[in-house]
Amino acid sequence: MSTLEIKDLHVSIDTEQGTKEILKGVSLTIKTGQTHAIMGPNGSGKSTLASTIAGHPRYKVTSGTITLDGEDVLAMTVDQRARAGLFLAMQYPVEVPGVSMTNFLRTAKTAIDGEAPKLRTWTKDVKAAMAQLRIDADFAERNVNEGFSGGEKKRVEILQLELFKPKFAILDETDSGLDVDALKVVSEGVNRAHEAGNMGTLLITHYTRILRYIKPDFVHVFVDGQVVEEGGPELADRLEDEGYDRYATGAGAATIAAAAQA
Amino acid sequence: MTEITTEKARIGAPSAQPFINGFTEEGESLSPINSATSKAPLAGEAVKRHSHGGGVGIPDSSRAGRLTSYNLADFKPLTGLEEDWRFTPLKRLRGLHSEVLSGAAPTVTVSGPERVTVETVARGDKRIGSAGIPEDRVSANAWENFSEATVLTIPAGFEADAEITVVIEGTSTEAAAQHVVIVAEKFSKAIVVLGHQGTAVVSENIEIVVEDGANLTVVSLQEWNDDAVHASSQQAKIGRDAKLKHVVVSLGGDLVRVTPSARFTAPGGEVEMFGLYFADAGQHLEQRLFVDHAVANCKSNVLYKGALQGRNAHAVWVGDVLIRKEAEGTDSYEANRNLLLTDGARADSVPNLEIETGLIKGAGHASATGRLDDEHLFYLMARGIPEDVARRLVVRGFLHEIIQQIKVPALEERLTEAVERELAVTNN
Ligand SMILES: Nc1ncnc2c1ncn2[C@@H]1O[C@H](COP(=O)(O)OP(=O)(O)OP(=O)(O)O)[C@@H](O)[C@H]1O
Ligand SMILES: [Mg+2]
Numbered sequence: 001m002s003t004l005e006i007k008d009l010h011v012s013i014d015t016e017q018g019t020k021e022i023l024k025g026v027s028l029t030i031k032t033g034q035t036h037a038i039m040g041p042n043g044s045g046k047s048t049l050a051s052t053i054a055g056h057p058r059y060k061v062t063s064g065t066i067t068l069d070g071e072d073v074l075a076m077t078v079d080q081r082a083r084a085g086l087f088l089a090m091q092y093p094v095e096v097p098g099v100s101m102t103n104f105l106r107t108a109k110t111a112i113d114g115e116a117p118k119l120r121t122w123t124k125d126v127k128a129a130m131a132q133l134r135i136d137a138d139f140a141e142r143n144v145n146e147g148f149s150g151g152e153k154k155r156v157e158i159l160q161l162e163l164f165k166p167k168f169a170i171l172d173e174t175d176s177g178l179d180v181d182a183l184k185v186v187s188e189g190v191n192r193a194h195e196a197g198n199m200g201t202l203l204i205t206h207y208t209r210i211l212r213y214i215k216p217d218f219v220h221v222f223v224d225g226q227v228v229e230e231g232g233p234e235l236a237d238r239l240e241d242e243g244y245d246r247y248a249t250g251a252g253a254a255t256i257a258a259a260a261q262a
Numbered sequence: 263m264t265e266i267t268t269e270k271a272r273i274g275a276p277s278a279q280p281f282i283n284g285f286t287e288e289g290e291s292l293s294p295i296n297s298a299t300s301k302a303p304l305a306g307e308a309v310k311r312h313s314h315g316g317g318v319g320i321p322d323s324s325r326a327g328r329l330t331s332y333n334l335a336d337f338k339p340l341t342g343l344e345e346d347w348r349f350t351p352l353k354r355l356r357g358l359h360s361e362v363l364s365g366a367a368p369t370v371t372v373s374g375p376e377r378v379t380v381e382t383v384a385r386g387d388k389r390i391g392s393a394g395i396p397e398d399r400v401s402a403n404a405w406e407n408f409s410e411a412t413v414l415t416i417p418a419g420f421e422a423d424a425e426i427t428v429v430i431e432g433t434s435t436e437a438a439a440q441h442v443v444i445v446a447e448k449f450s451k452a453i454v455v456l457g458h459q460g461t462a463v464v465s466e467n468i469e470i471v472v473e474d475g476a477n478l479t480v481v482s483l484q485e486w487n488d489d490a491v492h493a494s495s496q497q498a499k500i501g502r503d504a505k506l507k508h509v510v511v512s513l514g515g516d517l518v519r520v521t522p523s524a525r526f527t528a529p530g531g532e533v534e535m536f537g538l539y540f541a542d543a544g545q546h547l548e549q550r551l552f553v554d555h556a557v558a559n560c561k562s563n564v565l566y567k568g569a570l571q572g573r574n575a576h577a578v579w580v581g582d583v584l585i586r587k588e589a590e591g592t593d594s595y596e597a598n599r600n601l602l603l604t605d606g607a608r609a610d611s612v613p614n615l616e617i618e619t620g621l622i623k624g625a626g627h628a629s630a631t632g633r634l635d636d637e638h639l640f641y642l643m644a645r646g647i648p649e650d651v652a653r654r655l656v657v658r659g660f661l662h663e664i665i666q667q668i669k670v671p672a673l674e675e676r677l678t679e680a681v682e683r684e685l686a687v688t689n690n
Contacts, residue, residue: 054644057636082646094641098659107655108645160645
């Protein structure tokens with residue numbers, strides 16, 4: 001049983017116009033076995049939260065903490081975080097020319113486990129995982145994400161999720177750009193990863209569509225760098241009907257309080 | 263990091279190739295319509311444009327007008343302002359341009375199939391001068407000073423089943439001259455690996471004769487010790503329907519300047535020229551090549567890739583391709599890609615394409631210098647891969663495109679390991 005705890009997190013980025021605060025005090029606790037959905041409009045800071053957890057150098061934490069079972073995640077390098085059990089499925093996975101998928105997957109698995117996987121079982125595992133996600137076998141020979149379509153990139157992110165077996169998975173809009181069939185395939189992948197009972201998930205999404213396939217235990221509504229409302233799965237249904245309009249940015253806490261009473 | 267694209271710029275499809283973040287891409291493909299009117303399309307202005315990291319532009323005249331001579335006296339003493347020397351730190355040539363090259367030449371040891379003949383000959387041998395004539399002062403200095411030459415002959419029709427290895431081993435820093443002639447007789451087929459190692463201050467002339475229908479691969483490896491200084495003029499003459507694959511790999515040495523030239527003498531010839539270099543802190547690795555399309559219906563393809571790391575690591579690539587008036591039906595492409603792994607390194611990259619006829623199949627060039635991209639590193643590190651391993655993965659991929667052209671498995675493996683060793687130096 002593990003716990004990922006985010007406390008009063010403030011994050012800024014440097015822009016040409018100066019420093020801009022994007023996360024304005026985010027607190028969130030996720031435990032093994034739980035699925036938390038984070039929902040919010042474009043630009044509300046969802047990817048910023050995800051990238052900050054993963055340790056992207058662009059995002060500067062100005063105050064607050066992130067801990068994994070009490071260990072200070074913010075003190076870890078990007079690769080240490082991954083080896084500690086954090087996995088970020090990116091909204092826009094990067095193409096890495098010159099590095100084959102096969103080589104990449106084996107190198108990453110070796111780094112995460114601290115030892116090289118047994119070649120025979122590993123090759124079999126990769127093949128099986130690819131088949132389940134309906135990824136063509138020849139993708140293994142291609143360079144990481146190079147020339148993959150948006151949907152293919154997302155499947156390959158989930159492929160890694162299944163192979164690397166992290167303690168916590170942060171899925172940043174894994175659903176966007178997927179057609180209904182692909183959405184199902186990808187969701188099944190996430191659910192399989194969950195089944196073993198050793199993973200917690202932070203599912204970032206803009207739409208409720210994916211929540212038909214992946215059932216969240218908690219839903220957090222994210223607006224302008226803050227969690228403005230929290231609840232169970234029923235909150236997602238309400239968002240489906242009402243959208244984010246009632247959390248109109250800048251309207252302030254009064255609106256949120258009013259909405260909560262409604 | 264770079265996107266590896268071998269797609270050729272083609273007439274009728276002069277589209278910009280997709281490129282990766284952090285890369286500057288420069289290139290153009292010339293159509294027959296406009297090339298006929300552009301007499302010297304890549305003089306001064308282009309030189310400036312193609313210098314990455316702040317080279318100065320000096321207008322250069324046509325490559326066809328370059329002085330060539332067997333006599334040292336015909337070349338003026340160097341000042342460093344000459345177009346073909348402007349990137350080279352003359353001080354570090356250790357006299358190759360100014361002294362009598364009286365030191366003992368590096369020893370030459372040849373191994374390979376028995377039918378390949380190896381001779382040590384005197385200056386007067388008739389094969390000397392059969393492919394080359396010095397194109398610069400340092401080469402002419404070697405020509406003036408060498409005492410004996412090694413002549414390697416692959417007999418007509420012989421297809422070597424194993425590579426021919428020529429180890430050129432230096433043991434002194436006295437400025438010396440070297441001369442090697444490689445003759446691939448008609449319809450022969452062979453791979454010759456020139457392995458430069460040890461310590462030397464040497465100017466070298468390598469003549470390569472590829473007779474009609476022959477298929478020759480020459481790989482020149484520069485794996486010198488850190489203090490070596492090496493200037494190597496490698497001139498090839500390509501016969502009818504003959505094929506030359508020329509590969510330059512420069513890894514070791516303080517200053518290495520390789521100047522390969524390929525001249526087509528009859529139609530149907532083909533050259534591929536590949537290069538791989540890895541410049542460390544303080545190293546100067548320079549390559550200037552020349553492809554002379556002097557006859558019709560020949561094909562050339564050039565790709566040099568280099569990685570640079572550390573303070574004052576300096577790489578220079580200049581690619582002169584001349585398509586003369588007679589060279590109708592030419593198909594030609596040249597590209598250079600550099601990957602800067604750290605700050606403080608500098609790559610100068612200058613493709614020069616001169617086209618004197620509009621009746622060609624294709625002609626294009628490209629040059630790009632990029633930095634190892636933080637986003638690539640982030641992606642790999644976010645999967646638990648430590649930074650040094652991630653860098654190695656990316657650079658290995660970048661350079662592998664050249665290594666895999668060599669097609670000698672043992673050599674490919676050795677070069678892959680050599681690149682790993684270069685990379686291991688980064689991790690501090
Ligand atoms: N490089 C940048 N320069 C300037 N502003 C940026 C940069 N990166 C992010 N931002 C800003 O930070 C805010 C949060 O962006 P973020 O990508 O975290 O939002 P998001 O909730 O993931 O949006 P989406 O639903 O579109 O993915 C936005 O206002 C965005 O414009
Ligand atoms: Mg986002």
